[in-house]
Amino acid sequence: xxxxxxxxTDAVIPELKATDRNGVIRxxxxxxxxxxxxxxxxxxxxxxxxxxxxxQGSTGFGKGxxxxxxxxxxxxxxxxxxxxxxxxxxxxxxxxxxxxxxxLLLSPPDNPDQHLASMENIFxxxxxxxFRRFLRQASSKDExxxxxxxADELPEG
Amino acid sequence: MGQTEDPPPSAxxxxxxxxxxxxxxLNGESRxxxxxxxxxxxxxxxxxxxxxxxxxQSRILVRKGNFAVDGKNPMEMMLLEASQGTELTLEANGxxxxxxxxxxxxxxxxxxxxx
Numbered sequence: 001x002x003x004x005x006x007x008x009t010d011a012v013i014p015e016l017k018a019t020d021r022n023g024v025i026r027x028x029x030x031x032x033x034x035x036x037x038x039x040x041x042x043x044x045x046x047x048x049x050x051x052x053x054x055x056q057g058s059t060g061f062g063k064g065x066x067x068x069x070x071x072x073x074x075x076x077x078x079x080x081x082x083x084x085x086x087x088x089x090x091x092x093x094x095x096x097x098x099x100x101x102x103x104l105l106l107s108p109p110d111n112p113d114q115h116l117a118s119m120e121n122i123f124x125x126x127x128x129x130x131f132r133r134f135l136r137q138a139s140s141k142d143e144x145x146x147x148x149x150x151a152d153e154l155p156e157g
Numbered sequence: 158m159g160q161t162e163d164p165p166p167s168a169x170x171x172x173x174x175x176x177x178x179x180x181x182x183l184n185g186e187s188r189x190x191x192x193x194x195x196x197x198x199x200x201x202x203x204x205x206x207x208x209x210x211x212x213x214q215s216r217i218l219v220r221k222g223n224f225a226v227d228g229k230n231p232m233e234m235m236l237l238e239a240s241q242g243t244e245l246t247l248e249a250n251g252x253x254x255x256x257x258x259x260x261x262x263x264x265x266x267x268x269x270x271x272x
Contacts, residue, residue: 056201057204061231061232062231067200112197112241113197115196116198116238116239116240117238119199119238120235120237124236126232
């Protein structure tokens with residue numbers, strides 16, 4: 001599985017407008033939802049569940065990245081996108097540090113193994129200092145798309 | 158971090174790995190457990206595990222096959238990609254290793270309170 005198999009580059013947001021966690025989640029769900037043809041109602045419902053999920057426990061695992069996610073019946077195939085904030089966001093991260101890179105992941109409810117595989121893939125790349133650093137410095141959608149492409153070309157493991 | 162040189166993305170270095178930095182054994186107590194909950198070791202269970210592991214002084218290692226990660230590091234734990242039925246070996250080394258293994262094994266075997 002490659003990042004480009006499930007990251008929708010059309011929905012990438014190189015500079016998030018929102019400056020608070022919930023606003024960022026809504027902005028990203030709206031971008032991702034629109035690009036897969038969801039209606040306003042589903043987008044609102046998904047935003048709400050991502051926020052509810054985040055309230056149960058932060059997905060800010062540290063190192064400036066957060067991976068908010070949810071499983072939702074309106075999602076037929078795993079999709080994700082990336083948002084970048086140069087100012088940094090308060091995601092109540094584990095290490096209390098601001099979050100600069102947000103990866104939003106939406107999964108269908110009935111495919112837990114594929115959800116785990118996508119998470120593994122995302123974190124395998126986010127573990128790499130260079131990937132995080134370059135993402136954080138990327139100032140355009142094209143640069144982010146290029147980074148995803150390069151990451152996919154790295155040998156696994 | 159991030160304020161130093163800014164090499165262009167094309168300078169991306171492959172294989173700046175994390176796995177080779179992790180020992181594959183701690184020579185401590187160990188126990189093999191099976192992931193019980195249908196959703197597997199997803200983010201919330203990982204946080205539960207890491208929270209609990211953090212309450213012990215012992216170093217904790219979690220192994221799947223020949224791949225091992227630090228049981229106190231949530232990002233590494235996500236790399237286990239442990240679905241329902243996956244066998245994981247927990248290993249602990251330190252003054253409270255026995256209690257740590259017992260508590261962590263129970264958490265997994267109880268399916269993290271999920272069904």
